[in-house]
Amino acid sequence: MNPPPPPDAASPPAVLAEGLAFTYAGGAGRVHADLALDAGAMAAVEGPSGSGKSTLLALLGLILSPSAGSLRIAGTETGALSPADRDLLRRRSIGIVLQDLGLLTFLNAWENVAAAFGPRLARHRAVARDLLGDLGMEQLVDAPVSELSGGQRQRVAVARAAVKEPVLILADEPTSGLDPDTAAAVLGSLRSCARRGAAVLLVTHDSAVAGRCDQRHVLDAGVLSAVSEEKLG
Numbered sequence: 001m002n003p004p005p006p007p008d009a010a011s012p013p014a015v016l017a018e019g020l021a022f023t024y025a026g027g028a029g030r031v032h033a034d035l036a037l038d039a040g041a042m043a044a045v046e047g048p049s050g051s052g053k054s055t056l057l058a059l060l061g062l063i064l065s066p067s068a069g070s071l072r073i074a075g076t077e078t079g080a081l082s083p084a085d086r087d088l089l090r091r092r093s094i095g096i097v098l099q100d101l102g103l104l105t106f107l108n109a110w111e112n113v114a115a116a117f118g119p120r121l122a123r124h125r126a127v128a129r130d131l132l133g134d135l136g137m138e139q140l141v142d143a144p145v146s147e148l149s150g151g152q153r154q155r156v157a158v159a160r161a162a163v164k165e166p167v168l169i170l171a172d173e174p175t176s177g178l179d180p181d182t183a184a185a186v187l188g189s190l191r192s193c194a195r196r197g198a199a200v201l202l203v204t205h206d207s208a209v210a211g212r213c214d215q216r217h218v219l220d221a222g223v224l225s226a227v228s229e230e231k232l233g
């Protein structure tokens with residue numbers, strides 16, 4: 001595993017969840033999580049289908065509100081925020097790579113990345129192109145997304161999540177369905193985002209991917225726990 005850059009001692013963790021809990025109406029599914037993740041670090045969350053991985057991402061991404069516990073993003077206690085301030089914090093501080101990516105297939109790669117800022121794409125052309133270049137996509141910045149491979153699209157989605165320099169990047173199974181080389185390229189893009197200062201948390205079913213992260217966690221029936229080196233053997 002690559003060690004993350006040392007966090008600034010004065011900075012709070014990018015994410016600090018303490019007793020974070022959520023239960024769907026009717027009690028169909030629940031999540032309970034304690035988690036601390038510093039800027040520059042990558043964490044993996046593994047767990048079987050239905051164990052609560054997407055629900056956890058939605059909680060950390062301020063899409064769902066917890067029923068109990070505390071969630072701090074870069075030191076801001078999110079439970080105390082108004083709905084408008086939660087939205088603002090999410091837009092400013094969190095980048096999300098959804099499982100279905102949600103790319104605009106009628107735009108090219110850099111336009112999709114620039115779209116993170118809003119409809120005035122040309123204003124953000126340089127930063128979008130530079131970031132795609134940093135993520136190994138320099139040859140494809142002008143390619144229509146409809147003509148990109150699955151792994152290339154995944155990297156455009158990572159760039160879109162990262163371009164506003166969020167505190168936290170959440171990625172839902174970013175390497176699923178990719179061959180090992182392509183998965184490594186996507187993981188390399190997320191590692192680049194961590195080196196640029198984001199905390200990255202990804203959900204994966206692939207233990208090789210989880211093994212390349214700095215922290216490993218497992219969700220079992222909604223309860224998150226850290227996987228120790230001992231347990232990994």
Ligand SMILES: Nc1ncnc2c1ncn2[C@@H]1O[C@H](COP(=O)(O)OP(=O)(O)OP(=O)(O)O)[C@@H](O)[C@H]1O
Binds near residue numbers: 049051056
């Ligand atoms: N909107 C919802 N309303 C009620 N229950 C839900 C809702 N969404 C998910 N659940 C339940 O919550 C539990 C956790 O679901 P979640 O989608 O978070 O799991 P997951 O680990 O992401 O699964 P998968 O790997 O299959 O995507 C499941 O029992 C699921 O049926």
